[in-house]
Amino acid sequence: MTNQPLRIGILGLIHDHVWDHLPQLQHSENAELVAAYDSNQALRDRISAEYHCPAYATPDELFAEHELDGVYIFSSNKQGAELALAAISRGIPVMIEKPMAANLAQAEAMLRAAREQNVCLMVNWPFAWWPQMQHAITLAQAGEIGEIWQVKYRAAHAGPKELGCSDYLCDWLFNPELIGAGAMLD
Numbered sequence: 001m002t003n004q005p006l007r008i009g010i011l012g013l014i015h016d017h018v019w020d021h022l023p024q025l026q027h028s029e030n031a032e033l034v035a036a037y038d039s040n041q042a043l044r045d046r047i048s049a050e051y052h053c054p055a056y057a058t059p060d061e062l063f064a065e066h067e068l069d070g071v072y073i074f075s076s077n078k079q080g081a082e083l084a085l086a087a088i089s090r091g092i093p094v095m096i097e098k099p100m101a102a103n104l105a106q107a108e109a110m111l112r113a114a115r116e117q118n119v120c121l122m123v124n125w126p127f128a129w130w131p132q133m134q135h136a137i138t139l140a141q142a143g144e145i146g147e148i149w150q151v152k153y154r155a156a157h158a159g160p161k162e163l164g165c166s167d168y169l170c171d172w173l174f175n176p177e178l179i180g181a182g183a184m185l186d
Contacts, residue, residue: 005029009068010036011059011083012075013043014168015097017126021072022051031070037062037083043168059086068092072124076178081106084121088113093120102180127155 008031010018025033036047036055044055056062063086071087073080073096081101084094088110100123101107114121127133139145157163160170172178 006031006069007034007067008032009034009062009066009071009092010047011062011071011073011087012079013038013047014040014076014166014172015074016165016169017097017124018072018074020126021074022047025072026051034068035062035066040168059083063087063090070095070120073097076172076175077102077180078106078172078178081110084110085113088117088119088121091117091119093122095122095124097124098126099123099180102178106180127153 005028008025010022010033012018013036022033025031033051033053035053036044036051037057037059038044038047038055039057041057044057047053048055054065056065068087070093071083073083073087073094075083075097077099080096084096084100087094094110094114096110100121101110110121113119140148160173165173
């Protein structure tokens, strides 16, 4: 085991959750942002300016230039599987934003590839990292709230546009071809 930080690449910048993860990655002692990919020039310019990392127009360019210890995927649901399979085929562990794919066939292909390559594939559930969720887990593990029989969590909002999500996110979020099964899957 080395004390070197994990070299992380970002594949896709059109999912707004990426902009929540980047500051955490920037301040981590255990990981460093090495490079990013997105087909959109404006998003490549943004990440280069804000995080001083190279950004590429294709994932192949990124993979050719950088040795990575892992990738985070923040793309449309449809493109996520393609990007995950590209990383997995190179032996690179993947964390992909929920939902993991646009459909069951894509999800199964990703799982199969990860198993065949013996590569970690993780689906990110953002609310799992919220402080209140972490606190509840700590209380439960310490036995401070008694025996837990069931946990239910419900949340809703007025919609991504109303929350102030970017046009980049909303453009694919409301495109049936790019989102797949839609809000029910998410």
